[in-house]
Amino acid sequence: MLVVISPAKRLDWAERDVDVTQPDFQDDAVRLAKSARNLTLGKLKALMDLSDDLARLNRDRFKAFAEAPDANVTRPAALAFAGDTYQGLEAASLDADELAWAQDHLRILSGLYGVLRPLDAIQPYRLEMGSRLKTRRGASLYDYWRDDLSKALNAQAEAIGSDVLVNCASQEYFGAVAPGALRLRVITPAFMEDKNDGKGPKIVSFFAKKARGAMARYIVQNRLRDAESLNSFDTGGYQYQPDLSAPEKPVFVRPYPA
Helix, strand or coil: CEEECCCCCECCCCCCCCCCCEEEEEEEHHHHHHHHHCCCCCHHHHHCCCHHHHHHHHHHHHHHHHCCCCCHHHHHHHHHHHCCCHHHHHHHCCCCCHHHHHHEEEEEECCCCECCCEEEECCCCCCCCCCCCCCCCCHHHHHCCCCCHHHHHHHHHHHHCCCCCEEEEHHHHHCCCCCHCCCCCCEEEEEEEEEECCCCCCCCCCHHHHHHHHHHHHHHHCCCHHHHHHHCCHHHCCCCCCHHCCCCCCCCEEEECC
């Protein structure tokens, strides 16, 4: 199966001793970086609702973005992102064989790079998929990527002989995947916390993001291939709840962490 996750705003730029690969949409990333670098500081700040300091940081990143970057300014994607999902994924602790399997079966959706493999070399950036960055293709990144993401995921799933995609990405990012062009069965797991207060289990964003990363890790470490095998996921105390689940939306619940 193929599993997709979202990128993160926060980065970990520690040096990594792994061989990196070239992103499939490197040329598109260069075009988008050029569009972003032409924005004034004020427009860049408004585009992503940034503070002055973050706006300046990302303006400088876009200005420095290179078509063929030196190795010392790039990092492998799954090891460079450092948000909640990546706390669950813990990519740095995967062994070489697990990373190699992830390279074929795990994809990161990106506003700048489109679709990334775990070891694809990225330059530092921040560009959320929901950004209304105007390009020759339209008024937003959703317009820019159109069917490209679906076609890429179709091709990558075909390459590994799978027709199942596990969506562990946020709606902001998976919303950029055109459903009409996607030829895969999509499974979207949900993760809930139960406070035992009589109100029933609820999704808590921080915990859900981390759990989505943990699910991606579980798939990688166990080399999962069929949708039913997802139901055995129990990382962090989550348990599959058949009464709350649907075929395309398995639900996992745990007691609210103390």
